[in-house]
Amino acid sequence: MELKAIGCEPLQLKMMHIENGHTLEVYQEHGGYEALKKAMNMSSDEIIDEVKASALRGRGGAGFPTGMKWSFVPRDSPKPKYIVCNADESEPGTFKDRYLLERDPHALIEGMLIGAFALGVETCYIYYRGEYHYLIDVMDKAIEEAKAANLVGENILGSDFTCHFYTHTGAGAYICGEETALLSSLEGERGHPRMKPPFPAVEGVYACPTVVNNVETLTAVPQIINMGGETWRDLGTEKSGGTKLWSVSGHVKKPGVYELPMGYEDMEKFILEDCGGMLRDDKKLKACIPGGSSVYAMRADQIIGKKVTLDYEGLVEGGSLVGSGGFIVIDETVDMVDSTKNLTEFYKHESCGWCTPCREGTDWLTKIFNRIADGGGRPEDAQLILDLCDNIEGKSFCALGDAAAWAIQGAVKRFPEDFKKHLLPNGNGNGNGNAL
Amino acid sequence: MGTVATDYTNKVVKTDEIAEFSDEVIEEMKSHLVKYPEGRQRSALIPLLFVIQRERGYLDNPGVNFIAKFLDLEVTDVWETATFYSMFNLHPVGKHHIQVCKTLSCRIMGEPDITGHICDKLGIKVGETTEDKRFTVTRVECLGSCGTAPMMQIGFDYYENLSKEKVDEILDSLD
Numbered sequence: 001m002e003l004k005a006i007g008c009e010p011l012q013l014k015m016m017h018i019e020n021g022h023t024l025e026v027y028q029e030h031g032g033y034e035a036l037k038k039a040m041n042m043s044s045d046e047i048i049d050e051v052k053a054s055a056l057r058g059r060g061g062a063g064f065p066t067g068m069k070w071s072f073v074p075r076d077s078p079k080p081k082y083i084v085c086n087a088d089e090s091e092p093g094t095f096k097d098r099y100l101l102e103r104d105p106h107a108l109i110e111g112m113l114i115g116a117f118a119l120g121v122e123t124c125y126i127y128y129r130g131e132y133h134y135l136i137d138v139m140d141k142a143i144e145e146a147k148a149a150n151l152v153g154e155n156i157l158g159s160d161f162t163c164h165f166y167t168h169t170g171a172g173a174y175i176c177g178e179e180t181a182l183l184s185s186l187e188g189e190r191g192h193p194r195m196k197p198p199f200p201a202v203e204g205v206y207a208c209p210t211v212v213n214n215v216e217t218l219t220a221v222p223q224i225i226n227m228g229g230e231t232w233r234d235l236g237t238e239k240s241g242g243t244k245l246w247s248v249s250g251h252v253k254k255p256g257v258y259e260l261p262m263g264y265e266d267m268e269k270f271i272l273e274d275c276g277g278m279l280r281d282d283k284k285l286k287a288c289i290p291g292g293s294s295v296y297a298m299r300a301d302q303i304i305g306k307k308v309t310l311d312y313e314g315l316v317e318g319g320s321l322v323g324s325g326g327f328i329v330i331d332e333t334v335d336m337v338d339s340t341k342n343l344t345e346f347y348k349h350e351s352c353g354w355c356t357p358c359r360e361g362t363d364w365l366t367k368i369f370n371r372i373a374d375g376g377g378r379p380e381d382a383q384l385i386l387d388l389c390d391n392i393e394g395k396s397f398c399a400l401g402d403a404a405a406w407a408i409q410g411a412v413k414r415f416p417e418d419f420k421k422h423l424l425p426n427g428n429g430n431g432n433g434n435a436l
Numbered sequence: 437m438g439t440v441a442t443d444y445t446n447k448v449v450k451t452d453e454i455a456e457f458s459d460e461v462i463e464e465m466k467s468h469l470v471k472y473p474e475g476r477q478r479s480a481l482i483p484l485l486f487v488i489q490r491e492r493g494y495l496d497n498p499g500v501n502f503i504a505k506f507l508d509l510e511v512t513d514v515w516e517t518a519t520f521y522s523m524f525n526l527h528p529v530g531k532h533h534i535q536v537c538k539t540l541s542c543r544i545m546g547e548p549d550i551t552g553h554i555c556d557k558l559g560i561k562v563g564e565t566t567e568d569k570r571f572t573v574t575r576v577e578c579l580g581s582c583g584t585a586p587m588m589q590i591g592f593d594y595y596e597n598l599s600k601e602k603v604d605e606i607l608d609s610l611d
Contacts, residue, residue, distance in 0.1 A: 001583050080473070092539045092578040125471075130486075130523045131579050133592040166471040171482050171521035174577065188481035190520040206476055249541040249582035256583050293540055293578075326582070334544050342543050346577050352520075 002256030003099060006264075006274050008235060008243050011223050012216060013259045015104040022138060024145040027106040033151060035222035039114045040159060042225075044075070047118035051221065053229030055241030060086055060177065060214030061292060061324040062399070063312055066221075070211060072201035073119050079208040083115050085126040086182055086214050090174040091292035092346060093326030096245040096257045097215035101128075101135045104219065105142035109152065109165060111218035114225055115211060116163045123164050125205070127182055130171040139167050174350035178398050179212040181352065192354045193398035216245055236262025240311035244322070246270075250329035251279040260310055267308040267318065271329055283331040287415070290315055291323020293343050294403030296410030297336070320410075336415035337422050340408055341369035347404035355397035361388055362404050377422040385412050454505060455498035461491060465506065477507050481517050485524055494525040522576065530565045530572035532610050535589045538575040541582035546598075550586045551575060553600045557607065571607075 003016040015021030015030065024032070039047050052067030073081060085108060089097040100108065112124045128136055143165045146152040154162045173191045175181045180194035183205045204210020220242060224232045233241035240262035249255050253276030264270065271288060272278070278285060285300045290310075298320050302308070308318035315322050330339065348362040365388055368381060386409060393405035412419060457465075465484055472479040481503070488499040495518050504511040518524050525533070536542075536551045551573070555561055558571050565572040581587040584596030588603075595606050 089580050090578060093541055093582050095580045095582050098580055123473075129580070130482075130521065131589060131592075133486075134594070168471065168479070169483055169486065171486065172523035172576075173521050185482065186479060187476070188478035188517060190517055206473060247583060249585055250544055255585075289540075328541055328544075328582070330544060339540055339544065342538070342540050346539050349522075349577055 002254045002258065002275075004256065005243070005259040006270075008259065008261040010259055011235075011243055012100065012219060012245050013257070015107070016099065022103050022105055022142065024106060024142070024149060024151075027104075031226070032106050032222075033110055035225040036110050036113050036117075036151070037157065039117055039225050040157065040161065044118045044120070047114060047225070050224055050229035053233060054220075054224040055229075055233045055236070055239060056217065056220055056224060057240065057312065058214055059216035059220070059244065059325070061091060061294070063322060066213065066217055069201065069213070070115065070119060072199065073209045073211060074202060075120065077209050080123065080206075081119055081121045082205050082208060082210040083112050083119070083121045083124045084182065084186065084205060084210055084212045085112060085124070085218055086177060086179065086212050087126055087132065088129040088170055088177040088182055089132070089215070089324075090129055090177050090350075091294060091324040091326055092343070093249055093289060093328040094247050094292045094324040095249075096247045096325065098132065098135065099257055100215050100219055100245075101132065102138055105139045106146065107219040107222060108139075108215055109142060109146055111221035112165070113151070113156070113163060114221050115213070115218065117161055119209075119211065121211075122162055124166070125186060126165070126167050127176070127186055128167060128169050129176070130169050133169060136167045136169060143167070173352070174346075175352040175398075175400055178400065181398070182212060183210065190352070192352055193400075237311050237313070239313060240322075244310075244325055246310070246325045246327055248275050248327040248329065250327075251283065251285075251331040251334075252329045253277055253279055262311040263314065264310040265307065267310055268303050268305065270310065271303070271327070275327075275329070278329075278331055280331065283333055285329065286332040286334060287330040287336065289320075289326070289328040289330070289407075291321045292326035293328065293346065293407050295321040295323045296406055297330075297414060299414050302414075335421075336411050336418040337369070337372060340411040341366075341373055343407045343411075344369045344404070347400070347407070351400060351404070355401070357392045358396040358398075358401035358404065361392040361396075361401065364388055365404070365408060372422050377419075377424060379423050379425055381423045382412055382416070382419050450497050451501075453498040453501065455488075455492065455496075455502040457491060457502070461487065478509060478513070481507060481509075481514065482521070485514075485518055489524060494528050528565070528569075531570050532572075532590050534571060534573045535576040535579070536573070537577070537579040537581065537585070537587050537589070539578035539582075541578075542585040542587060545585035547575075547586045549600070550588070550598050550603060553603055554588075554607070557604070570610075 020026045056066045057063040170176045176185045176191040178193050181191040185191040200210040236242045246258045287297045289297045312322050344365045348366040351358045351362045353359045389405040389409045392401045468480040468483045492499045500514045504514045586598045587596040
């Protein structure tokens with residue numbers, strides 16, 4: 001497992017290889033909490049403007065501009081306000097936040113404190129996925145340390161700024177990474193998403209103004225305050241500011257978490273050189289899903305020789321999305337029907353059941369893929385799968401349905417030769433394979 | 437005492453019995469309540485259900501009845517939440533609950549072999565518990581450890597970069 005910055009100084013990964021980097025003492029030796037002190041001498045608007053200038057976009061997957069999200073919080077609301085960190089990292093192929101939470105908890109606390117100071121927030125929650133239970137101790141200790149140093153709690157650093165931190169755990173539900181479902185879960189309910197509007201910034205947890213941000217988004221905030229929004233943005237491109245973490249898994253020699261400047265020039269080079277190349281030298285690259293399982297898989301010929309840049313615009317042009325930055329690298333030994341069946345099962349299992357298109361759609365898709373796996377594929381199945389996806393995409397209550405549809409559509413449309421092998425007249429494997 | 441009925445799974449007997457816990461456990465439960473605003477004690481439900489599961493092995497009716505009383509909720513409110521989340525066991529599991537990650541990165545890196553090996557070694561199928569009640573094996577969705585696939589979680593502990601030999605070592609080292 002690599003934890004490495006390429007093409008830039010490590011910012012998000014700065015503390016990864018420093019002994020005891022998770023402790024307050026070491027964090028402060030490396031400039032920790034200086035950004036908070038700087039921010040506490042700035043006005044709310046100045047802080048939000050810096051974050052806007054940085055072009056920081058939500059790192060959880062949706063890529064919504066963070067500064068804008070913050071600016072939606074009504075300043076004059078008489079209700080208490082909240083910041084909730086979304087540490088429900090569950091997107092298949094994504095594991096970057098786990099290392100931030102394990103080795104750099106104070107960066108998260110500092111980022112949340114800066115947001116809290118800017119927005120008048122007095123309570124912050126960090127919502128962990130239940131499986132990351134062992135990481136909660138790390139954060140609880142960090143919070144205790146910060147409290148003892150008067151960085152968290154009442155009258156922070158002698159000012160009238162007060163902010164309390166609490167960890168909270170989910171219990172195994174992908175849907176709770178969706179921000180409104182996360183808030184339902186934080187209130188002790190089933191993790192069902194809520195109608196938007198009202199957006200959480202106006203009515204979030206306990207019907208109070210709430211900002212929900214991903215871990216990596218919040219840990220970027222101290223860097224932005226330290227170096228200034230524009231300087232941070234210029235590490236990347238104009239529209240995709242700063243650096244970004246990419247979780248790389250699958251068939252590469254060096255899987256891991258890589259920090260790259262946004263706009264990194266070549267996806268092919270990244271996979272085949274920076275990540276050590278294909279796991280087995282005699283097996284060629286077949287596909288890469290670059291943004292966690294919920295985005296379109298890219299074929300090797302969409303990557304090799306195409307100079308796909310790694311940023312929000314570059315990946316759209318290349319035929320996919322940044323999503324959560326979870327690179328799943330797949331070699332030619334993998335049957336994309338099998339891999340798609342695997343993801344279909346995932347979305348069926350994780351569909352919360354709240355809305356019909358997603359609940360029923362993912363269930364039927366799984367049934368079709370099971371039938372295909374059992375040797376009962378029919379030529380019309382490809383179209384049937386696409387029709388089903390059409391009936392989910394844009395029609396489900398939240399983005400989980402869209403995610404499922406994209407993952408599956410992408411595979412059917414881009415890997416027809418794999419589906420052809422399975423979808424035969426009579427479903428008995430004797431046909432001519434003219435499907436699609 | 438009280439009424440007896442079958443619950444939604446038709447497997448567990450439902451009773452009005454309320455579980456009892458030591459003062460220490462009660463204090464631990466109270467320590468979760470202070471995290472949430474007054475009147476919002478339901479927020480503590482998931483953390484408290486984890487405590488019940490740890491203390492009683494799974495979410496049984498007496499444990500759930502206790503939580504309902506403790507948080508001033510209806511018993512059905514507690515079940516409503518408890519049945520949504522995959523980490524809550526609604527039936528007894530073995531002392532060591534082996535959860536093998538089955539999602540894409542783990543699958544293409546050899547999860548089927550690992551699961552097969554564990555099942556062969558323990559002589560059970562996925563979803564089953566060994567006769568001596570030491571091990572239960574389940575396959576679960578992505579655990580966020582894709583870079584060190586294949587992997588499994590036993591209890592709350594992560595075991596990564598698995599091979600058959602490593603699985604043997606791990607299972608043999610558990611009591």
